[in-house]
Amino acid sequence: MPTSNQSFEPDFSKELDIESIISAPLVAASKANVMMVTGQTRFLLEYCFTKGENNTYAPVMITMSMTKGVIDETKTPSDSDYIKSVQMTFGMPLLCLIPINSLAVDKVTVDFDMEITSAISKQTATANESGNQVIEKKAQLNGKISNSSAQDSGNPNSTQYKSQVSCSLKVNINAGSLPLPKGVLTILDLYTKSIQPIAVSDQSKEQTIDNSK
Amino acid sequence: MINSDQSIPCPTCSTKIPFDTRQLLLGIQFVCPNCQSAIGLAIESKAIVQETMEKFEAVKSKSIN
Incomplete structure (x- = not known):
């Protein structure tokens, strides 16, 4: 990528192969996607997880509060404190609160006019393994980005003469929010499900009491 | 970069409670559409969530610029 101290002038007069013209913007878009995803992944591992021994990661937990109206069965509906507001807390992974999403390049349009100058076959x-001969034919097209517009005005011998010849290679990039990767969705699903309280059966309760004795 | 379907399953009835983290940080509580339980961010966790969100915003702007 050119820096501010360097001059960069695209040379459309050089012969290029068609694959390079098409693949260059696609490779650039792919690199941009990787940069964005890598940044988010590093963030998640650094701030939403703590690294333990044996390279295991444990989620950073936060505390949430829940307020719920609970009916006091010892009271009658006419009593003022028949429904009590009870506040309780529960733990939740910090990861579930971060609005993670995948902003990525989802559409790249490469628009150019090409003048084919040579074709190589x-x-x-x-x-192959069975002894048959496989003949593979490939064609490679080379060309130059052709002039898209030419405007001449005035006398070519005068100083007012203007000539505008331009070569066009337009790359339109459209970025959007993509669905989260399946792996991240699975982790989120796993953690959010763990918020649910587990019903302890009477049998297991008894076992816990026996163990404590 | 907004995850439109951010939600927490209600600890009481498992119904999804949609929420917004920025509003949680402001102290707003979100109500379960089924059992009317209200969930909010506990005061002791506000600092860590605030700090993480700021770092997340920084990562986002860094990757865009």
Whole structure:
């Protein structure tokens, strides 16, 4: 990428192969996607998890409060404190509160006019496992980005003469929010499900009492 | 970069309670549409959530710029 101290002038007069023209913007978009995803992943591992021994990660937990109206069965509906407001707390992974999402390049349009200057045909013959000969033919197109518009005005011999010749290679990039990766969704689902209280059966309660004796 | 379907399952009835973290930080409580339980961020966890959200915003702006 050119810095402010360097001059960068695209040279459209050079012959390029068609794959390079198409793949260059796609590679750039892919690199941008990787940069954004890597940043978020590092953030999650650094701030939402604590690294323990044996490279295990444990989620950073936060406390949430819950307020609920509870009916006091010893009172009658006419009593003022028949429904009591009870506040309790529960733990939740910090990860569940972070609005994680995937902002990524989801559409790249490469628009260019190309003047084909040469075409190379390659043929390779290889023998497969069963002894048959497989002939592979490949064609490689080379060309130049052709002039998209030319405007001439005035006398070419005068100083007022203007000539505008431009070559066009337009790259339109559209970024949007993509669905979260399946792995992140699974982790989120796992943690949010763990918020649910577990019903302890009478049998297990008795076992707990026996163990404590 | 807003995760539109952020929700917590209600600890009482498992119904999804939609929430917004920024509003939780402001002290707003979100009510379960089924059992009317209200959930909010406990005061002791406000600092860590605030700090993490600020760092998350910094990571987002860094990756965009």
